[in-house]
Amino acid sequence: MAGGLFGRLREGLSKTRETLLGRVEALFQGHPRIDEEFLESLEEILIAADFGMPVTQELVTALRRRVKLERDADPGRLRDLLVEEIGRRLQAVQPWELPAARPCVIMLIGVNGVGKTTTIGKLAAQFVGQGRRVIIGAGDTFRAAAAEQLQIWGERAGAEVIRHAEGADPGAVAFDAARAAVARGADVLLLDTAGRLHTKVNLMEELKKVRRVLAREIPGAPHETWLVLDATTGQNALSQARIFRDAVDATGIVLTKLDGTAKGGIVVAIAAEIGLAVRFVGVGEGVDDLRPFNAAEFAAALLRND
Ligand SMILES: Nc1nc2c(ncn2[C@@H]2O[C@H](COP(=O)(O)OP(=O)(O)OP(=O)(O)O)[C@@H](O)[C@H]2O)c(=O)[nH]1
Ligand SMILES: [Mg+2]
Numbered sequence: 001m002a003g004g005l006f007g008r009l010r011e012g013l014s015k016t017r018e019t020l021l022g023r024v025e026a027l028f029q030g031h032p033r034i035d036e037e038f039l040e041s042l043e044e045i046l047i048a049a050d051f052g053m054p055v056t057q058e059l060v061t062a063l064r065r066r067v068k069l070e071r072d073a074d075p076g077r078l079r080d081l082l083v084e085e086i087g088r089r090l091q092a093v094q095p096w097e098l099p100a101a102r103p104c105v106i107m108l109i110g111v112n113g114v115g116k117t118t119t120i121g122k123l124a125a126q127f128v129g130q131g132r133r134v135i136i137g138a139g140d141t142f143r144a145a146a147a148e149q150l151q152i153w154g155e156r157a158g159a160e161v162i163r164h165a166e167g168a169d170p171g172a173v174a175f176d177a178a179r180a181a182v183a184r185g186a187d188v189l190l191l192d193t194a195g196r197l198h199t200k201v202n203l204m205e206e207l208k209k210v211r212r213v214l215a216r217e218i219p220g221a222p223h224e225t226w227l228v229l230d231a232t233t234g235q236n237a238l239s240q241a242r243i244f245r246d247a248v249d250a251t252g253i254v255l256t257k258l259d260g261t262a263k264g265g266i267v268v269a270i271a272a273e274i275g276l277a278v279r280f281v282g283v284g285e286g287v288d289d290l291r292p293f294n295a296a297e298f299a300a301a302l303l304r305n306d
Helices: 004-012 014-030 036-048 053-069 075-089 116-129 144-157 170-183 203-217 235-247 266-274 295-303
Strands: 104-109 134-137 160-162 188-191 224-230 252-256 278-282 290-292
Touching (some): 053 075, 075 295, 104 203, 116 134, 116 188, 116 278, 134 144, 134 170, 160 170, 170 188, 224 235, 224 278, 252 266
Parallel strands (some): 104 188, 252 278
């Protein structure tokens, strides 16, 4: 299945594929039989691709167990097993679907520069493309450029943007955006948030306040709170993820800039250690470079050539 969209995912992952897949290929080719040296080399390869120690050890243990069960384990079948075991650790067994609530409120959070605003623009375009009515709330009032950036994405996608002046209260933007989404009968409200603030108010406290405003206006809102993480920051993204997960009830992860790293294994490390499903991955700056996440497809894109 080298179809267009799957091809695009592979292309976006090309840095990771060049190193990881290249090394895995060489390893399998050089070892007609699986032995301890093979498993040690595999461990090194996975660590180098940022799968992280816990996941790497689980994967190697699973392979070692299989080799013990079948003394003549065929390397081809072991690769299938590796793809399968990676898929299982990605938490997202079912691709994400828009929850039934209307309007469905999706809030994006994360530190500055990770790709929240860009992701909102791409999501808006995708939802509109599916025939949905979308409202965008420019909840990052830290700099005027953020709302400007959203305005451009919104106009291109055909989504209305609710914005206030720079420095305004993000809670007030959330309030107006929620009211507008209800008034216009929107299917989706996408709310951008700041990665930093003007004041010394704690970012987590501010995010909690925004959530309370949304919940007051729309029952059950926010229905999704996605933590946006930059894959190029590697293990650093993992520590950010822990802080946000614990402070704000995040429901999923969007991992951006996978095109910019050779260490795509970080996706697996994050999903396994944070216990949240990856919902979308960013593989470029263009509007089509945000892919709904499918665990099996992703694992195959990392480790398969066919
Ligand atoms: N290559 C690549 N670049 C991306 C991707 N997603 C976002 N970017 C770029 O990352 C930069 C920062 O993106 P923003 O969307 O402004 O990030 P943000 O989280 O909103 O940042 P703040 O508003 O400062 O908190 C921009 O130049 C984006 O084009 C991606 O998947 N791949
Ligand atoms: Mg932004």
